[in-house]
Amino acid sequence: MPYLLRMLRSVLSAMVLLPAVMQPPARGELSFDFNGDGSVDLDDYRILQSCLVRSGPGEPAGLLCMAVGMDADGDVDLIEVAGFQNGFTGGPVCGNGVVEAGEQCDTGGESASCNANCTTARCGDGIPNASAGEQCDDGNTNPGDGCSATCQNEGGGIPNDSCGAATAVGDGTRSYSNLGATTDGPEDPACNFGFADRGQVGADMWYCYTASCTGTASASLCGSDYDTKLAVYAGCDCPTAAPLDCSDDDCGTGVENVQSRVTFTATAGQKFLLRVGGYLGEQGDGRLTIGCNVDACANGSGDCFVASPTEGAGCGDATCCGKTCDLDRFCCDVTWDATCAGEAEGVCDGSFRACGPGSGVCGTPDNTPGCDSASCCNKVCLVDPFCCLDSWDATCVDEANSMCFLTCGIGAGGCHAAHTTPGCDVDACCQAVCTDDPFCCDTNWDQTCVDDAAALCP
Numbered sequence: 001m002p003y004l005l006r007m008l009r010s011v012l013s014a015m016v017l018l019p020a021v022m023q024p025p026a027r028g029e030l031s032f033d034f035n036g037d038g039s040v041d042l043d044d045y046r047i048l049q050s051c052l053v054r055s056g057p058g059e060p061a062g063l064l065c066m067a068v069g070m071d072a073d074g075d076v077d078l079i080e081v082a083g084f085q086n087g088f089t090g091g092p093v094c095g096n097g098v099v100e101a102g103e104q105c106d107t108g109g110e111s112a113s114c115n116a117n118c119t120t121a122r123c124g125d126g127i128p129n130a131s132a133g134e135q136c137d138d139g140n141t142n143p144g145d146g147c148s149a150t151c152q153n154e155g156g157g158i159p160n161d162s163c164g165a166a167t168a169v170g171d172g173t174r175s176y177s178n179l180g181a182t183t184d185g186p187e188d189p190a191c192n193f194g195f196a197d198r199g200q201v202g203a204d205m206w207y208c209y210t211a212s213c214t215g216t217a218s219a220s221l222c223g224s225d226y227d228t229k230l231a232v233y234a235g236c237d238c239p240t241a242a243p244l245d246c247s248d249d250d251c252g253t254g255v256e257n258v259q260s261r262v263t264f265t266a267t268a269g270q271k272f273l274l275r276v277g278g279y280l281g282e283q284g285d286g287r288l289t290i291g292c293n294v295d296a297c298a299n300g301s302g303d304c305f306v307a308s309p310t311e312g313a314g315c316g317d318a319t320c321c322g323k324t325c326d327l328d329r330f331c332c333d334v335t336w337d338a339t340c341a342g343e344a345e346g347v348c349d350g351s352f353r354a355c356g357p358g359s360g361v362c363g364t365p366d367n368t369p370g371c372d373s374a375s376c377c378n379k380v381c382l383v384d385p386f387c388c389l390d391s392w393d394a395t396c397v398d399e400a401n402s403m404c405f406l407t408c409g410i411g412a413g414g415c416h417a418a419h420t421t422p423g424c425d426v427d428a429c430c431q432a433v434c435t436d437d438p439f440c441c442d443t444n445w446d447q448t449c450v451d452d453a454a455a456l457c458p
Contacts, residue, residue: 094118123151136180163238166206173289178203191246201229202281207274208236211266213292220261220333222251226284230260233273251329289333296332297321304344308336320348342389352388363406365394376404405441415453429457
């Protein structure tokens with residue numbers, strides 16, 4: 001499930017260079033130390049990169065991009081990127097060909113001696129490196145486990161590892177594993193989403209799909225347990241042209257979305273080549289679901305708040321179904337399971353069961369779902385349902401701090417005096433200031449916050 005993978009990118013190697021004439025917004029509008037660790041580095045760039053594709057005039061209220069004040073001008077765009085570069089203070093840039101502090105190597109991309117994440121390449125490091133001649137790398141050098149002591153496939157390898165040996169498939173869901181798969185497909189700009197893999201679909205496997213209808217077909221990796229990438233090409237010959245569509249993270253709008261989904265126009269009997277792989281060559285167990293002219297919400301059945309007894313996709317309330325699947329495509333591509341039912345209850349009713357008295361404190365991580373402030377809890381869980389369906393972990397606390405201004409109120413410093421801690425002691429004034437400038441509740445209550453307080457709540 002998408003919400004099982006609670007992680008950000010480990011490496012972002014290429015930052016687009018912009019004209020030096022572009023200037024960042026003033027500090028009162030934007031702070032580039034988004035995570036408040038005292039350094040403007042690649043951890044902050046990861047947040048910026050995500051918000052470049054999630055923010056804008058149509059961004060739902062409460063998303064992290066808006067909450068950290070990143071889009072003070074109404075959109076995260078090249079101004080923020082240029083400002084970030086001007087404020088960059090630390091962290092290596094993997095892929096620029098210069099070995100910097102924190103990097104073991106940097107050859108401008110994967111090479112026989114250096115992995116794509118700027119660590120020294122060696123068999124058994126868990127990072128398949130095609131340039132070094134590795135067909136697989138399962139993190140050890142033990143023979144007999146599918147990957148040999150020299151990082152070669154054992155037992156005949158994967159039948160559809162080569163684009164010339166694609167497996168014929170039709171509609172439906174099938175499980176697969178790309179453990180030990182090599183990469184033989186081309187890099188393509190259509191598959192470059194600004195990350196370190198430079199348009200590559202790593203550790204790829206190949207499927208030849210024959211369309212069952214005339215209309216819109218979809219191929220989905222939602223529900224896979226690793227960070228996937230997916231491309232679709234016209235015809236089933238090895239690709240010589242750009243893909244019809246390519247996907248990295250498209251299985252919903254939740255913050256944990258790291259799986260892929262493509263749609264394409266089809267004619268009954270037409271063939272399409274599906275390329276299934278991973279971001280930066282990641283490997284794992286996956287689900288490939290293919291359908292044609294399928295609308296699980298228009299044709300669904302059953303109570304949206306109850307897991308499907310037939311393990312079918314979708315549910316009987318088209319509106320609720322649509323809202324839930326916008327958040328988590330697994331529910332409409334694969335099956336309406338208990339997680340989907342829990343998401344639907346919160347998304348469609350606006351209230352998660354785990355939110356309210358009896359749950360833990362919103363500002364403290366624990367192993368139970370939800371927190372005791374219903375309004376804050378629901379605001380967080382509408383963006384990150386994991387927090388109300390599994391546990392209120394440190395990520396949920398960070399989201400609550402940003403979205404709900406937990407640093408406002410008794411115990412914080414005075415609203416009309418600068419201090420090094422976030423928030424201030426008059427809740428209404430604090431929230432008014434932080435709505436205008438979230439820096440004041442995320443990082444510290446500086447003189448700019450004091451000036452805002454004087455203007456908004458004298």
